[in-house]
Amino acid sequence: MKTSDTIHRRRLRLGAIAAAAVTALTAGLIGASGAQAAQGCEVDYRVTGQWSDGFNANVEVTNLGEPVDTWDLEWTWADGQRVTHMWNAEDKSKAASAKASSLGYNASLATGGSTSFGFSGSWSGANTEPAEFRLNGRLCDGTVDEPPAYDTAMEQVAAMQPGWNVGNTLDALGGETGWGNPLITEELLQTVKAEGYNSLRLPVTWDENLGPAPDYTIDPAWLDRVAEVTDMALANDLQVLLNIHHDSWMWLSAMPTDHDGALAKYEAIWTQIAERFKDYPAELSFESINEPQFTGTEPAEGDVLVDELNVAFHEIVRGSGGNNEDRLLVMPTLVTSADQPQLDALKATIDSLDDPMIAATVHMYGPWPFSVNIAGGTTYSEQVEQEITSTFERVHATFVADDIPVIIGEWGVLGYDWTRPIVPSQQYGELLKFFEGMMFQARDKQMTLMLWDAGSYLNRDTLEWRDPLIQSYMDSGLTTRSGTASFDSIYVEKVGTITDESLTLHRNGLEFEGLWQGSTELAEGADYTVTGDTLTLTAAALTRLAGDRAYGTNATIEARFSDGLPWQIHIISYDTPELSDASGTTSSFAIPTEFNGDRIATMEAKYADGTFAGPHDWTSYKEFWATYRPDYPAGSIGLTADFFNAVREGEAVTLTFHFWGGGTVDYTVTKTGTTVTGTSA
Structure with a gap:
C-alpha cells in the first residue's frame, strides 16, 4: 500500500x-x-x-x-x-x-x-x-455574500420572480402535517431554490395556536416554527412572503357582525408577528391577509372592510420599528379578485397610504370553467386566452403602470390535483398552453407569479417534480415563448383508411423549424406540408407513425420552433369507447368501460325533457371529478354521490360522454332510492 x-x-x-x-x-x-x-x-x-x-x-x-x-x-x-x-x-x-x-x-x-x-x-x-x-x-464560491439591497418595491418584487407556495402545510388545520404534507425541511427549500425559484410564499394559519381574548397570545412554539422555516428559506436565498391565511374564512369572515372582536384579534396577531420579525432583513415581506371574504356582504361593503384591515396592518407593522419601518408590505383585494371594482378599491387604499414600499396582490387560476373543466370548458380556447390577457391588462393598468408592483400570490389550475389518479382535469396539451400563456403574460406585464403548490407539482416525499414537462414550461416561460398548436394529438381509427390530418400552428412570434421524431427529421413535402399556419401530416407519414395501430399512443413527434420548447404531437389509435350496463348505489356506482385508446373530454347530463340534470343545473356539462371520474387502468367511469344527490328520483338521465377522439357515447342512469341502474344506448 x-x-x-x-x-x-x-x-x-x-x-x-x-x-x-x-x-x-x-x-x-x-x-x-x-x-x-x-x-x-x-x-x-x-x-x-x-x-x-x-x-x-x-x-x-x-x-x-x-x-x-x-x-x-x-x-x-x-x-x-x-x-x-x-x-x-x-x-x-x-x-x-x-x-x-x-x-x-x-x-x-x-x-x-x-x-x-x-x-x-x-x-x-x-x-x-x-x-x-x-x-x-x-x-459557496469564495465570495462573501452581502445582503442584497432593493431601492424600490418594484425592484424587490421583480427579484421574487418566480415564487412558490408551500401550500397546505403551515396553513393546514390540525398542524403542519394535518393535510397530508410532510414537515418543511431545508432539503425541500434547497430543491425549490435549485429549480430556479427566488421566493417562497409562506401561508400560515394562526387560529389554532392562539390563546384567549383579549391578548390572543400566539403559542411560542408555533411562532418559533414559523421563524425556523423563514430562517431556512432566507438562508437558502429565497425571499419570504409571510401572511395570515385560512383565518380569513375561519373567523375574520364574521367581521360584519363582530366587527370589533374580529378586528381586535387580527390586530393582536399582526402586533406579535411584527414584533417577532422586526429585525429580519428586507428579504422578508408581509401580506396582510389571504383572500379576505366576509359573510353576508355585497362586494362594495367587503371593499370597505378590506381597506380597514389593510390600513390597520400598515399602521401596526410600520409602528413596530426596526426593519419594519420600510419592509415591503403586500395588500390584497377583496377575495384577491382581479375584477376592476376591487382593483380600484385597493388602489385607493394604497394611494391614501402614500408609502412607496407597498405591493398589490391578486390570485389567478384562469377562467373557472376551464380551470375545473365545467360548462364545456375543455380547451384553452381563444375566449380563455382573451380572459387571461384582459385580466393581466387590467391589473397592469391599475397598479404596475403607476409603479405599484403586483404579486400573483397564487396561480395554477384548480383541477390539477395530485391526489387524483387522473391528473389533470384538462387535456394535457391544453394545460401546457395555459402555463405557456400565463408565464408570457406575467413577463409581458411585469408581474411576479407565485405558484400554488399543495403537493401537486413537487412531490415532497421524493423531492422530485411530478411532471417535469410542466415545470419546463414554467422555466422556459421566464425568458421566452414556446410555440404550440391547435391540439397535441392526432387520433386515427384502429381499422380503416388513414387520411391527411391538419393542425393550426400557434407560432407565438417564433419561426416554425420542422418536425422531428426523436433525432430523425421528418421530410417536408413527403411527411408534412405547411401552408400559412396550417400544418398537415400526410396519410403516408401517419400510417408509418401509427405502426400496428395498437390502442393508445403509437408515436410522438415534435414541432420545433426557433425558441422555447418543442410542441409534442401524439399519434393515437382508437375506436369508439364501449359502455356496459351496470347497477350500484348512489354512493358507489361505476360504468364498465372499454376506452379503446380514447379519453373523456367532458360529460353532459339531461332529463328526457331536455332540462339539465345534476349539480350546477345552469349547464348540461358537468364538472370533472366532482360528478364523474374516469379510471382508465380499471376500465370504468365512476359517478359520484354529489351527482346523484342532485338527480331527481325515478327520472332517467341521459349522459353524453364526449371523447377527445371526436365521438360521443350516450348512457342512461336512473336513481330509485339509493339504487342506481345504468344502461348503454
Whole structure:
C-alpha cells in the first residue's frame, strides 16, 4: 500500500453560504441575531492516503463571514465514492451524497475561524474530487455574500420572480402535517431554490395556536416554527412572503357582525408577528391577509372592510420599528379578485397610504370553467386566452403602470390535483398552453407569479417534480415563448383508411423549424406540408407513425420552433369507447368501460325533457371529478354521490360522454332510492 500526504489536493473557496440567520435552523446555520449576516467560507480538501479500493481524506473549513454556531458541509462524488468512517464530525452521508455535521466542541466558528475533520472512503475506477461544496445548503464560491439591497418595491418584487407556495402545510388545520404534507425541511427549500425559484410564499394559519381574548397570545412554539422555516428559506436565498391565511374564512369572515372582536384579534396577531420579525432583513415581506371574504356582504361593503384591515396592518407593522419601518408590505383585494371594482378599491387604499414600499396582490387560476373543466370548458380556447390577457391588462393598468408592483400570490389550475389518479382535469396539451400563456403574460406585464403548490407539482416525499414537462414550461416561460398548436394529438381509427390530418400552428412570434421524431427529421413535402399556419401530416407519414395501430399512443413527434420548447404531437389509435350496463348505489356506482385508446373530454347530463340534470343545473356539462371520474387502468367511469344527490328520483338521465377522439357515447342512469341502474344506448 502506497500513501502520500499530498496525492490529491484541492482548495475551494466557498462563499455565499447562509444569509439571514435569525434564531435556529433545523439542520443548518444558527445566527446570533435577526439581521441577515454576510457569509462566506473556504474549504481545503486533501486526499492524504489512497490504496486499491479506499482512501483517507482531511477537510478543513474556514469561516470568512459572520460567526456561525453550527454547520453542515455537503458534497457529492461523480464516480461513486462513499464515506465509510468519519472523525471529528458526525457522518450523515447517504450513498454518494456526503454530509458532515458539526459536533458540540467544533460547532462554533468565529470570523476567520477554522475546523477540520477527516474520513475514510471507498472508491473504484476513479477517485475524482468533489466539484463543489455546500455549507448549510448554500453553494459557496469564495465570495462573501452581502445582503442584497432593493431601492424600490418594484425592484424587490421583480427579484421574487418566480415564487412558490408551500401550500397546505403551515396553513393546514390540525398542524403542519394535518393535510397530508410532510414537515418543511431545508432539503425541500434547497430543491425549490435549485429549480430556479427566488421566493417562497409562506401561508400560515394562526387560529389554532392562539390563546384567549383579549391578548390572543400566539403559542411560542408555533411562532418559533414559523421563524425556523423563514430562517431556512432566507438562508437558502429565497425571499419570504409571510401572511395570515385560512383565518380569513375561519373567523375574520364574521367581521360584519363582530366587527370589533374580529378586528381586535387580527390586530393582536399582526402586533406579535411584527414584533417577532422586526429585525429580519428586507428579504422578508408581509401580506396582510389571504383572500379576505366576509359573510353576508355585497362586494362594495367587503371593499370597505378590506381597506380597514389593510390600513390597520400598515399602521401596526410600520409602528413596530426596526426593519419594519420600510419592509415591503403586500395588500390584497377583496377575495384577491382581479375584477376592476376591487382593483380600484385597493388602489385607493394604497394611494391614501402614500408609502412607496407597498405591493398589490391578486390570485389567478384562469377562467373557472376551464380551470375545473365545467360548462364545456375543455380547451384553452381563444375566449380563455382573451380572459387571461384582459385580466393581466387590467391589473397592469391599475397598479404596475403607476409603479405599484403586483404579486400573483397564487396561480395554477384548480383541477390539477395530485391526489387524483387522473391528473389533470384538462387535456394535457391544453394545460401546457395555459402555463405557456400565463408565464408570457406575467413577463409581458411585469408581474411576479407565485405558484400554488399543495403537493401537486413537487412531490415532497421524493423531492422530485411530478411532471417535469410542466415545470419546463414554467422555466422556459421566464425568458421566452414556446410555440404550440391547435391540439397535441392526432387520433386515427384502429381499422380503416388513414387520411391527411391538419393542425393550426400557434407560432407565438417564433419561426416554425420542422418536425422531428426523436433525432430523425421528418421530410417536408413527403411527411408534412405547411401552408400559412396550417400544418398537415400526410396519410403516408401517419400510417408509418401509427405502426400496428395498437390502442393508445403509437408515436410522438415534435414541432420545433426557433425558441422555447418543442410542441409534442401524439399519434393515437382508437375506436369508439364501449359502455356496459351496470347497477350500484348512489354512493358507489361505476360504468364498465372499454376506452379503446380514447379519453373523456367532458360529460353532459339531461332529463328526457331536455332540462339539465345534476349539480350546477345552469349547464348540461358537468364538472370533472366532482360528478364523474374516469379510471382508465380499471376500465370504468365512476359517478359520484354529489351527482346523484342532485338527480331527481325515478327520472332517467341521459349522459353524453364526449371523447377527445371526436365521438360521443350516450348512457342512461336512473336513481330509485339509493339504487342506481345504468344502461348503454
